[in-house]
Amino acid sequence: MLPQSTASVAPPHSHAPWLPSAALGIVAALIAALGCRQIATVPAWNAALLETAALTAPMPWSTSEGLPDRTVIQAGQLVIHADFPLAGQHRLIRDLETLRADVSQQLALPISDEPVHLYLFEEPARYDAFAARQFPNFPVRRAFFVETDTTLSVFAAWQDRIAEDLRHETTHGYVHAVVPTLPLWLDEGIAEYFELPRGAQGVHREHVAHIAGRLLEGTCRIDMERLESLQSAGELSQDHYAEAWCWVHWLLHTTPARRRVLQDYLTDLRRDGQTAPLSARLAHYEGPPATCAAAVRAHVEALSAADD
Numbered sequence: 001m002l003p004q005s006t007a008s009v010a011p012p013h014s015h016a017p018w019l020p021s022a023a024l025g026i027v028a029a030l031i032a033a034l035g036c037r038q039i040a041t042v043p044a045w046n047a048a049l050l051e052t053a054a055l056t057a058p059m060p061w062s063t064s065e066g067l068p069d070r071t072v073i074q075a076g077q078l079v080i081h082a083d084f085p086l087a088g089q090h091r092l093i094r095d096l097e098t099l100r101a102d103v104s105q106q107l108a109l110p111i112s113d114e115p116v117h118l119y120l121f122e123e124p125a126r127y128d129a130f131a132a133r134q135f136p137n138f139p140v141r142r143a144f145f146v147e148t149d150t151t152l153s154v155f156a157a158w159q160d161r162i163a164e165d166l167r168h169e170t171t172h173g174y175v176h177a178v179v180p181t182l183p184l185w186l187d188e189g190i191a192e193y194f195e196l197p198r199g200a201q202g203v204h205r206e207h208v209a210h211i212a213g214r215l216l217e218g219t220c221r222i223d224m225e226r227l228e229s230l231q232s233a234g235e236l237s238q239d240h241y242a243e244a245w246c247w248v249h250w251l252l253h254t255t256p257a258r259r260r261v262l263q264d265y266l267t268d269l270r271r272d273g274q275t276a277p278l279s280a281r282l283a284h285y286e287g288p289p290a291t292c293a294a295a296v297r298a299h300v301e302a303l304s305a306a307d308d
């Protein structure tokens with residue numbers, strides 16, 4: 001069970017980049033208000049690696065050494081700090097700038113000028129040491145996003161999957177710059193969707209295969225209300241991430257009306273964080289939850305069949 005926080009915490013939103021074998025016995029620290037830490041113990045079977053935290057305290061790392069500062073590049077909304085020479089025209093940076101427009105267009109969200117700071121460590125050992133020092137209770141992971149009252153920051157080690165990791169974490173930054181509070185599951189579903197290279201059309205093969213496997217087993221559960229009930233990153237399993245991605249893909253890639261439901265929901269969330277949940281809106285347009293779930297299941301089956 002997750003311990004209850006006694007502090008008034010900003011809702012923790014978190015993510016699991018898929019490191020298939022890496023996440024046994026994780027203890028995730030979700031930093032809460034005023035430096036308090038809310039600790040969530042993740043079961044050993046949970047393959048999720050948490051990499052996002054909501055902070056309401058000032059940047060705890062602001063006076064600390066160890067932040068990359070050799071190269072600083074402004075790229076649109078991004079301020080990239082690297083501890084190695086990094087060309088301003090690096091393909092990865094252009095990719096992240098394009099992502100800003102993609103997120104805005106697909107989700108019908110305005111573009112913000114609020115800076116998103118990316119801290120890139122060339123040596124994984126330096127990144128690990130920094131993360132261990134500044135976020136001692138965080139699980140080991142390749143990248144993570146941290147939101148405070150005043151800053152949006154991404155920390156990452158420069159490694160083989162850096163492009164995917166930065167697309168995922170930077171998506172959190174772009175979205176949170178304009179929608180500061182959104183449901184945990186949707187936050188991750190959107191980031192999983194946009195972490196893919198542009199040509200992938202948002203089709204996350206790992207998630208498709210995972211859900212297809214669950215369908216074969218007869219253990220697949222598609223239930224947005226269940227996702228909406230998740231309050232803590234520690235509750236998120238690979239099933240949840242795969243399903244969250246699947247809902248986002250279904251909403252964006254099946255009919256204009258469904259795309260509009262998601263876009264309208266995000267627009268309303270910007271104005272009122274307590275607006276009616278997405279599941280209730282979908283029920284209005286699509287009918288009972290079971291009908292909606294069947295449509296999502298059919299969608300992922302079609303994607304899976306296309307892979308065969």
Ligand SMILES: [Zn+2]
Nearest residue numbers: 014015016191
């Ligand atoms: Zn995430």
